[in-house]
Amino acid sequence: MTVALGSFAPLPAHALLVFFAEVAVLLVAARLLGALALRIGLPALAGELLAGLLLGPSVLAHLAPGAWGWLFPPEVAQIHLLDAVGQIGVVLLVGLAGMQLDVKRLRARAGAAARISLTGLVIPLALGIGIGLVLPTPTRPDTTRPIVFALFLGVAVAVTAIPVIAKVLMELRLTHRNIGQLILGAAMLDDIVAWFLLSLVSALATAGTLGVGTVLPPIGYLCGVALFAVTVGRVAVRRVLHRAEASADPAATSGTVVVLLVAGAAATQAMGLEAILGAFVIGMVIGSSDLRPAALAPLNSVVMSVLAPLYFATAGLRMDLSAIGRPPVLLAGVGILAVAIVGKFAGAFLGGAWSGLNRFESLAVGAGMNARGVVEVIVATVGLRLGVLGTEAYTVLILVAVVTSIMAPPILRRAMARSEVTAEENLRAQHLAPLLGEEAL
Template identity: 55%
Template structure:
C-alpha cells in the first residue's frame, strides 16, 4: 500500500517555516557580521525570537499556528537541520590539516585532557552543591552531578566550525587545534552522556561503556584502512569530468553515510560526518574548487536553518525566577572558568604561549547547540528540571557569544606562519569560485 503524501496543510506550514527561518537567519546573520560578530550569533537568535522565549508570549496565536505543537511537524524541520549540521561538520573535516595535527598531536592531547578534566570536576562539584534546589525530586544526586559535569565539559563542534569559518580562522594552527581538541572533547562527552543516561535508566552496565569506546576506535581504524583507498578511487573517477557535480555528490554521500554508520553503532552521527570529511580532504588534497558549490549551499542555506531551528527549543523566560537566575549565573561562571582554566593549562603544559592558551580556551568554551542537545537529553530522562535545563541552555548561549570577541582579541596577537598562509590560500580557492560572502571579522 503506497504511503500517503504529506498533508497539504503540514506541507504549507513546513515550507513557510523553512522560508521564514532562512530569510531571517540570513538577515540576522548579515547584521551580526556588521556588528563584528560571526553570522552564527544572528542565526541562533532567530530561533530564540520565534520560539517560546519571545513570540509565544507576544503573539501566542501566531506562534501556535506557525510552530504547532505536533511532533511530526517539528520533525520535518529537524530533518532539514540534521542534514545541514552533518554537512557542515563534514566540510569542517575536509579543511582539517592532518599533517599539522600529527605534528602537534601531543599539544592537542594535552589541551583536550585539560579541557575535559577541569570543567568536568567543576561541574560535578557545583552539581552536588545545587542538587537540592535544581534537581527533580526522584533523581539521584550523584547522577544529577555527573550530568552537570558532562554539560560543562562538552564543546560544540558545529558552532566552533561556523565561528572559525565566519572569522576566516579555519586555516590557522589554533583553529585546527581547537577543532581537534574539540572533537576529542565531544567524543568523550558523548561516551560520558551514554554512561550517565544508563545510570538514570537501567543502571551502569560495563558492557555498554566498553562497546561505545570500542566502536569509536573501530570507526577510526576502518576509515583510515578501508575508507581512505575507496575515497581516493571515487574522487579519481569523479575527476574525469570538469563538472563539479560528481565530486559534490560523492562528498555529500560520504558525509551523510558516515553519519549513518556511527549513528547505527550508537555513537553520534556528527562523529562519522567529521571522520568522512577528513577522508575527503586527504583524498582530494589541497585546492578543492570542485567542492565550492557544496560549501556555498551548506554555509549559506542549510547551516542557518539548522542554527535557527536549534534556537526554537530554547525558553529563557524561567530565568525571571530569582533563585534560578542566581544558580544560572553561578553555573555560567563555573562553566567559563573551568573550560578556560583547563584548556589554558593544557596549552601551557604543551608549550604554547599565553595568547595561544587564551585563544584555545575561548574556542573550546563555546558549547552552543551541543550544550542544548545535552540539556534536552537530561530533560527527557528526568535528570534535569525545567529550571536546570534552562540554565544549561543559558550556558550554551553565553559561552558561544563570548567566543568570537575573545578569539579576535587573542588571535590578533598571534603571528600567522607561512604554512598558515598556504593553507589560507587553499581555503580561499575553495570559496572564491562560488563567490561565498565572507564575514568582515577577519583576523
C-alpha cells in the same frame, strides 16, 4: 510483515505549508540578524541563534501567541520535519570543517591536542559535578538522585561543540591557522570522550548501575571508526572521489561528497555514537585526499548561506528564558554559567600553556573550546528526555550554550590578531581559498 511505502498517505497539505513557512521565516530572520551581527563585529552565528530565540517561546509566543502557535505548532511530526533539515545542515557543516583540517600537521601536534582536550574536560567536569551535588530543587528534580544529576551536569558543562567551532573558525577565516587546526583537533577528542561519558551517565540514569556491557561497546566502536578511517576508508574514499572528478557531470563531486558525509554520519549514529563524529572523520579523510578544493566551493556556499543558518536558528528556537525567572533558579543558573565558562576556559588555557603555546595562543584555544552551542542543546535534550533534568536545568544549559557560543568569537578574533601568520599558514590558506570561493582567506 512488509509494508510498502506507497501505502502511507503523503504529507498533509497543511503540514507542508507550515513547514515551508517555518523554513522561510527562520531563514529570513537568520540571514538578516546574521548580517547585522557581522556589521557590529560578531559572527553571523550570534545573529542566527538570536533569530531562533526571538521567534521562539521566549519572545514571539508572548507577543503574538496566535501567530506563533500557527507557525510553530507543538506537534512532534512538524518539529521533526524542521529538525531533519537542520541535521543535514550540521552534518555537512562539520564535514566541511573536517576537510579543512591538515591531518599531517595535526598528527605532529597530537600531543598538544590531547593535553588541551584532557585539561579542558577534567577541570569543567569536576567543577560541574561539584556544583551539581550542592544545587537544591527545583534546579534538581526530586525524582533524580543527586549523584546522577551531578554527573550529568558535569558532562554537560564539559562538552565542546564542533559545529559551532567549525562555523566560527570558517567565518573568521581561521581554519588555515595552526591554532584553528589545533582547536578543531582538540574539540574532536573532547566530543569523543564527552559522548562516551554521556552514554555511561545515561545508562546509569536508566538502569541504575553500570556494567562491562555498557562500557566496552562504545570503546570498540571508536577504535573501529579510527581503524577504518586510516585503512579501508581512506583508500575507498580516494577511489570514489577520483571517479567523481573524472565524470563529465560538474555536480558529481559535490554530490559524492554529500553522500559520503551522510553515510559516515549514519554509520556512527548506528553505533550509538554521535552522527557529527562520523561526518567529521569522513571530512578529514576527504581532506587528506587529492580532491581539488575548488570542486566543493558551490557546496560550501549552500551550507554556509542556507543550511547552517537554518540549523542554528532552529537550535535557538528551543530556548525559553521565561523558565529561569524565579530568583532561586536564576541564582543557580548564574552559578552553572560561571562554572561552565571558567572551568572550560581555564582548562583549555592551561592545556595550551602546558603544550608550549604563548599567552595569546592559549587565550584563543580557551575561547574556541569554550563554545558549547548545539552540542549542549543535544545533551540537555537527552537529560530532559531521561528525566534527569527538569525544565529549569534544561533552560539553564541552553542559556550556557547561547552565551558561550556568542562570547567565543570576539575573544578568539582579538587573540588571533596578536599572533603572526606563518609561511606554512599562508600556503594552507592558498590551498583552501578555492573551497571557500575566495581569492584569499
